[in-house]
Amino acid sequence: MQRSLISLAVMALLGLSSGLAPLAAAATSAxxxxxxxxxTTQLPRNAVPTHYAVSLVPDAANSSFSASVTIALDIKQASxxxxxxxxxxxxxxxxxxxGPGKPVQAASKISVDxxxxxxxxxxxxxxxxxxYQLKLDYTGVIGTQPTGMFSLDYQNGSEKKRALYTQFExxxxxxxxxxxxxxxYKATFALEATVPAGQMAVSNMPVAATSKLxxxxxxxxxxxxxxxxxxxxxxxxxxxxxxxxxxxGTELGVVTQKGxxxxxxxxxxxxxxxxxxxxxxxxxxxxxxxxDNIAAPGRSQFFSAMENWGAIFTFESxxxxxxxxxxxxxxxxxxxxxxxxMAHQWFGDLVTMAWWDDLWLNEGFxxxxxxxxxTRLHPEWKxxxxxxxxxxxxxxxxxxxxxxxxxxxxxxxxQASQAFDSITYQKGESVIRMLENxxxxxxxxxxxxxxxxxxxxxxxxxxxxxxxxxxAAHKPVTAIAHDFTLKPGVPMIRxxxxxxxxxxxxxxxxxxxxxxxxxxxxxxxxxxxVIAQTVGGATASTIxxxxxxxxxxxxxxxxxxxxxxxxxxxxxxxxxxxAALADRFAGLAAIDQLGLLSDSWSLGxxxxxxxxxxxxxxxxxxxxxxxxxxxxxxxxxxxLHYSYDGKPEQQAALDRYARKRLxxxxxxxxxxxxxxxxxxxxxxxxxxxxxxGAVGDEGVVAEARRRYAAAATDKDAMPAALRRPILGVIxxxxxxxxxxxxxxxxxxxxxxxxxxELYDLLGTAKxxxxxxxxxxxxxxxxxxxxxxxxxxxxxxxxxxxxxxxxAVSHHAQIEKKIDASSRGRYFPGLGGRSSDPAxxxxxxxxxxxxxxxxxxxxTKTAIASIQYRVKLRTARLPEIDAWLSKHG
Ligand SMILES: [Zn+2]
Numbered sequence: 001m002q003r004s005l006i007s008l009a010v011m012a013l014l015g016l017s018s019g020l021a022p023l024a025a026a027a028t029s030a031x032x033x034x035x036x037x038x039x040t041t042q043l044p045r046n047a048v049p050t051h052y053a054v055s056l057v058p059d060a061a062n063s064s065f066s067a068s069v070t071i072a073l074d075i076k077q078a079s080x081x082x083x084x085x086x087x088x089x090x091x092x093x094x095x096x097x098x099g100p101g102k103p104v105q106a107a108s109k110i111s112v113d114x115x116x117x118x119x120x121x122x123x124x125x126x127x128x129x130x131x132y133q134l135k136l137d138y139t140g141v142i143g144t145q146p147t148g149m150f151s152l153d154y155q156n157g158s159e160k161k162r163a164l165y166t167q168f169e170x171x172x173x174x175x176x177x178x179x180x181x182x183x184x185y186k187a188t189f190a191l192e193a194t195v196p197a198g199q200m201a202v203s204n205m206p207v208a209a210t211s212k213l214x215x216x217x218x219x220x221x222x223x224x225x226x227x228x229x230x231x232x233x234x235x236x237x238x239x240x241x242x243x244x245x246x247x248x249g250t251e252l253g254v255v256t257q258k259g260x261x262x263x264x265x266x267x268x269x270x271x272x273x274x275x276x277x278x279x280x281x282x283x284x285x286x287x288x289x290x291x292d293n294i295a296a297p298g299r300s301q302f303f304s305a306m307e308n309w310g311a312i313f314t315f316e317s318x319x320x321x322x323x324x325x326x327x328x329x330x331x332x333x334x335x336x337x338x339x340x341x342m343a344h345q346w347f348g349d350l351v352t353m354a355w356w357d358d359l360w361l362n363e364g365f366x367x368x369x370x371x372x373x374x375t376r377l378h379p380e381w382k383x384x385x386x387x388x389x390x391x392x393x394x395x396x397x398x399x400x401x402x403x404x405x406x407x408x409x410x411x412x413x414x415q416a417s418q419a420f421d422s423i424t425y426q427k428g429e430s431v432i433r434m435l436e437n438x439x440x441x442x443x444x445x446x447x448x449x450x451x452x453x454x455x456x457x458x459x460x461x462x463x464x465x466x467x468x469x470x471x472a473a474h475k476p477v478t479a480i481a482h483d484f485t486l487k488p489g490v491p492m493i494r495x496x497x498x499x500x501x502x503x504x505x506x507x508x509x510x511x512x513x514x515x516x517x518x519x520x521x522x523x524x525x526x527x528x529x530v531i532a533q534t535v536g537g538a539t540a541s542t543i544x545x546x547x548x549x550x551x552x553x554x555x556x557x558x559x560x561x562x563x564x565x566x567x568x569x570x571x572x573x574x575x576x577x578x579a580a581l582a583d584r585f586a587g588l589a590a591i592d593q594l595g596l597l598s599d600s601w602s603l604g605x606x607x608x609x610x611x612x613x614x615x616x617x618x619x620x621x622x623x624x625x626x627x628x629x630x631x632x633x634x635x636x637x638x639x640l641h642y643s644y645d646g647k648p649e650q651q652a653a654l655d656r657y658a659r660k661r662l663x664x665x666x667x668x669x670x671x672x673x674x675x676x677x678x679x680x681x682x683x684x685x686x687x688x689x690x691x692x693g694a695v696g697d698e699g700v701v702a703e704a705r706r707r708y709a710a711a712a713t714d715k716d717a718m719p720a721a722l723r724r725p726i727l728g729v730i731x732x733x734x735x736x737x738x739x740x741x742x743x744x745x746x747x748x749x750x751x752x753x754x755x756x757e758l759y760d761l762l763g764t765a766k767x768x769x770x771x772x773x774x775x776x777x778x779x780x781x782x783x784x785x786x787x788x789x790x791x792x793x794x795x796x797x798x799x800x801x802x803x804x805x806x807a808v809s810h811h812a813q814i815e816k817k818i819d820a821s822s823r824g825r826y827f828p829g830l831g832g833r834s835s836d837p838a839x840x841x842x843x844x845x846x847x848x849x850x851x852x853x854x855x856x857x858x859t860k861t862a863i864a865s866i867q868y869r870v871k872l873r874t875a876r877l878p879e880i881d882a883w884l885s886k887h888g
Pocket of ligand 1: 340
């Protein structure tokens with residue numbers, strides 16, 4: 001699954017990825033390290049399914065379906081009852097037989113447990129050990145949010161349309177098929193559906209046969225799937241179009257609403273390139289006959305794409321490129337999401353974690369593979385430089401007391417939902433990058449290949465992977481892997497002043513722990529692979545174990561630790577060592593400039609360095625530094641800008657500095673794309689326009705307004721590449737008339753994808769009265785059933801307290817607008833962006849009233865983030881003020 005990109009986009013826009021605010025999606029509370037890994041189950045193990053034959057009859061107009069399933073199963077212990085998962089299903093019949101022609105026994109009693117989401121079928125005659133077929137007839141509900149089977153209504157040209165889709169991860173297959181809905185219970189699936197003529201039905205496997213029914217409808221039978229987990233099943237139905245290509249004997253498809261297929265060409269081309277790469281990398285060829293990617297309108301607050309085997313589901317905004325609006329970053333997103341979901345076809349679908357404890361085996365790997373593949377297949381995007389940002393996302397979360405280990409014990413469905421967080425994804429990815437770097441690419445790939453071959457169609461725990469990698473690498477990788485996946489938190493390497501003698505530099509390293517909110521914590525101990533160099537010299541590496549190490553580096557001069565930035569740790573230099581490095585900042589590799597900026601920002605904000613250290617480095621960045629370096633500086637200055645909210649004088653000083661630093665960079669790259677421009681420059685231009693607009697650059701605001709006003713008559717005024725940042729500045733600074741104009745544009749827009757984007761913009765106005773109007777709008781379904789929660793989320797960017805209070809006071813209405821998996825995180829995610837200490841009590845009261853004890857992890861993280869931000873405003877900003885009055 002790919003986490004919701006909407007919240008990430010909001011974070012980027014508001015500079016929230018810089019650690020001043022919590023990630024919109026957060027996680028569970030701390031669990032002690034190194035728990036024994038064992039497969040959890042919430043079902044009795046007396047029966048094991050082997051095959052499901054499912055017959056679905058959806059009734060889209062009435063938001064319901066009727067169905068029957070025949071489950072082939074083995075009774076392992078004689079019993080008189082069978083319990084499986086079912087949620088919101090009504091059973092009309094249940095019967096079991098030992099096979100065709102054998103006596104059929106109807107269930108004597110059917111009982112449903114709503115809390116446990118199970119159904120139990122009692123039989124008067126006990127069932128002996130052996131093979132059976134359980135046949136169930138039932139009906140269920142089609143929802144309006146992406147959970148179970150759901151409908152999405154959308155505008156297609158001048159017509160209103162409704163399409164159906166399913167979303168089953170982590171535990172929602174039970175809303176459509178009574179099943180052993182846990183990843184460990186793999187079975188084959190044969191699906192058939194009765195559908196209206198003229199609509200396209202899509203599932204994991206190709207259509208095997210279609211027949212016309214007497215009433216004009218069609219019966220579509222899909223081929224039987226390979227053995228797989230329930231959460232990977234998919235069914236979609238609507239007025240679709242499909243484009244295909246073939247790679248390595250597999251038919252690749254992209255499915256869109258009618259009329260949008262041309263916007264899927266880039267995604268289809270990407271799929272071809274990625275499949276070729278993966279068939280080679282994994283050493284096990286993609287095993288299904290086809291692989292579709294189904295693009296759907298609408299949104300989820302939980303996810304943007306899902307890796308159903310052979311039938312990836314992706315929201316339109318994360319896959320389609322509309323030539324009217326598509327930017328460089330849209331292109332990157334489309335490719336990345338495809339690379340992520342396709343990696344899951346192996347990591348997750350072919351080999352699946354035994355239980356949610358090891359979710360990172362799915363998500364950490366898909367995230368790492370997505371980055372690796374993007375770097376390889378689109379070298380012009382310089383994606384390797386994103387590694388530092390990924391690590392920061394993980395560390396911002398991991399340095400709070402409420403963090404958890406990458407591998408964590410999951411006891412319930414709610415906890416599993418909360419595990420889709422930046423520890424599982426971004427820390428997982430960062431740790432893999434470090435370990436791959438430690439053992440070498442070839443050994444790593446050899447380990448992955450034998451892991452895939454050995455466990456295909458099976459379930460695993462993390463140690464199954466370490467075993468294969470260690471065998472391939474002949475290096476003790478398991479011990480290091482355990483340190484970084486079974487212990488929570490961020491190691492910190494302190495670098496003492498360097499001593500240079502005879503052309504060699506000796507440094508002493510000490511391992512501590514980086515924490516944002518536990519300053520007197522006794523550090524945990526890790527074995528940390530460290531790579532270091534004197535600037536410009538050759539690198540050397542060591543393992544810091546037992547808390548200490550010393551390294552001898554060739555050459556003399558400033559010392560750079562974590563050279564290349566593959567290590568998952570913070571580096572804290574002694575003041576002289578930092579000053580020496582800062583003097584060489586302009587000449588460092590871009591990846592190390594990014595690493596140094598991030599470390600100095602976080603360590604400074606935590607009080608371990610002067611808070612102004614980051615500004616010392618930012619002042620030394622040359623105008624022609626890599627676009628990603630300026631991106632990060634802009635992002636951090638915007639974060640500082642927001643942390644000054646409510647302190648207008650100081651904020652004005654910061655804004656002056658930000659304009660002074662950033663405006664020349666925008667002037668250098670200009671508003672128009674140069675003919676030979678490198679791809680990342682386009683992203684930087686977008687970021688600079690937005691940030692300069694936010695820090696009050698009058699020239700940028702005026703130019704954005706001029707282009708916006710001219711767009712109606714001059715098509716060159718607002719080209720696709722500039723449309724989003726210009727609209728961003730316009731909406732941010734909107735007055736009532738402008739807001740109305742945007743609102744009218746949203747109402748009149750005929751494209752479902754652009755329509756959603758316009759409605760989101762209405763939530764981004766700084767003006768409080770307009771924010772209030774956006775909140776009222778969020779209560780309606782005007783922008784679509786999934787749009788309201790998104791508008792509200794955007795309002796929380798400028799007005800977290802207003803948005804949170806509004807959401808809670810309309811709790812029942814808002815809860816209907818989010819998917820079930822988001823319930824534990826959505827409300828805390830809004831309040832968690834506040835800087836007001838009063839929000840802490842509100843969040844506690846909310847959790848007490850609405851959340852089960854095992855669903856409060858995100859609330860605790862939101863509270864920890866507010867506490868950190870409050871401390872930062874009082875303790876750290878004065879240092880920034882002092883620096884600005886001296887250098888600003
Ligand atoms: Zn994923």
